[in-house]
Amino acid sequence: MEWTAEVTAGDWLRERLDDPWHGTMHDVVPHGFDAYARVFHPVERERPVGRPWPADGESRAWEDFLAQQPEVDTEHVTWQQTADAFGTTMHPLARWRRLVRGTDPYGDGGSPRDDEGWRYSGPQEGGLDTETLTELTSLLIGATATPDAGYAAVWEGWGDLVGGMRTPPSRSAFFGSGDGLPRRYAEYSAEDSPDQARHRAVMYRSLKDVFNNPFRRPTWHPGILSDEISRGPRLRMPNRDYVLFRGAVSTFVDPKWEHEVPWSSDHAADDEQRWRRPADAPALVWPDDHAWVMVSEVDWDFTVVAGSTELVNAIVADPRLEAASITEGADLSWNDDEVNR
Numbered sequence: 001m002e003w004t005a006e007v008t009a010g011d012w013l014r015e016r017l018d019d020p021w022h023g024t025m026h027d028v029v030p031h032g033f034d035a036y037a038r039v040f041h042p043v044e045r046e047r048p049v050g051r052p053w054p055a056d057g058e059s060r061a062w063e064d065f066l067a068q069q070p071e072v073d074t075e076h077v078t079w080q081q082t083a084d085a086f087g088t089t090m091h092p093l094a095r096w097r098r099l100v101r102g103t104d105p106y107g108d109g110g111s112p113r114d115d116e117g118w119r120y121s122g123p124q125e126g127g128l129d130t131e132t133l134t135e136l137t138s139l140l141i142g143a144t145a146t147p148d149a150g151y152a153a154v155w156e157g158w159g160d161l162v163g164g165m166r167t168p169p170s171r172s173a174f175f176g177s178g179d180g181l182p183r184r185y186a187e188y189s190a191e192d193s194p195d196q197a198r199h200r201a202v203m204y205r206s207l208k209d210v211f212n213n214p215f216r217r218p219t220w221h222p223g224i225l226s227d228e229i230s231r232g233p234r235l236r237m238p239n240r241d242y243v244l245f246r247g248a249v250s251t252f253v254d255p256k257w258e259h260e261v262p263w264s265s266d267h268a269a270d271d272e273q274r275w276r277r278p279a280d281a282p283a284l285v286w287p288d289d290h291a292w293v294m295v296s297e298v299d300w301d302f303t304v305v306a307g308s309t310e311l312v313n314a315i316v317a318d319p320r321l322e323a324a325s326i327t328e329g330a331d332l333s334w335n336d337d338e339v340n341r
Helices: 006-016 057-066 079-086 130-143 194-215 250-253 308-316
Strands: 037-038 045-049 072-077 152-154 165-168 220-221 235-237 241-248 284-289 293-295 302-307 323-326
Touching: 006 152, 006 235, 006 241, 006 284, 037 308, 045 079, 045 194, 057 194, 072 079, 130 235, 130 250, 130 284, 152 250, 250 284, 302 308
Parallel strands: none
Antiparallel strands: 037 302, 037 323, 045 072, 152 241, 152 284, 165 220, 235 241, 284 293, 293 302
16 A cells, blocks of 8 residues: 545545534444444453452552462453343444443443453454454455555554654753752752652642743654655544555455555654554545445444445354444444443
8 A cells, every 4th residue: 555645535435424523423434325334343351360350449459469470361252242241232332331331431440340250451442453354354355346446544643653743841851950940849858758859849840841831842753654644635534634545455354464554663764663563453444436435433442334235244244253234324422322221
């Protein structure tokens, strides 16, 4: 795949999205397809062998637990297996936090655990893992006449992906006391307790920043992608901007794609960014014939494929994937899971 500045290739998608957002899947998934499949991102759970987990929040117990390096069993499970473990109901519009009896959409402060001691890490948000994307793509390329020509869009907000103007950190974080500030902020005393010393340091840095911030000018920091791409045009969708790449959608059949695509840090233009970070999964993938589109929204722990009825049926029936057919206009917002409410 190669970067392209011809972002008008995505106009057909933008025209089918809700703008402004209405709280349905069509905030990011286009209207107008025959069928839609919701692909649930895989889940991992773990359990120590022969002993329970320490309680969340008990730091001393966790320190002792980790120091003993206990054996821990780990396995991949489906959302259906998770629902069975927590006594909830899996259905096409299920929400992860409802399946594990969570209440806070931003997390409950700890990992959910079932009655058998398994602790669940939860599905990956923002995109499919490499294996699942590979399996899904093996079905997608059979449903297009142009498997060797299409597009992949990557959300520009992933850390270090693109370069940009950034303000350097304050010098006060690295240099010592003095500079005419009152002793109560700038200096330390042998009489200070550790807490007092930390308090003085925090106050000193805060005061210093008042003076330093106005004089620190943003400078260009390179990203994984070249400066040309970083400064180039974006594929702009409602509330989301993407870097667009053109090439064979069949690229994602090979598990090595995460090291071969242009947005992998393996190919970073700047030496400091070449740190072997696997590439982030694309947010949008579609072939030239527009037979389907795959959408992985950055805040979702699932992916939606819009396409033909035959394609959706194949995705739902494939034992390698956990997927369900959903209707056009399905509400996939954070607030609803009527079945597990």
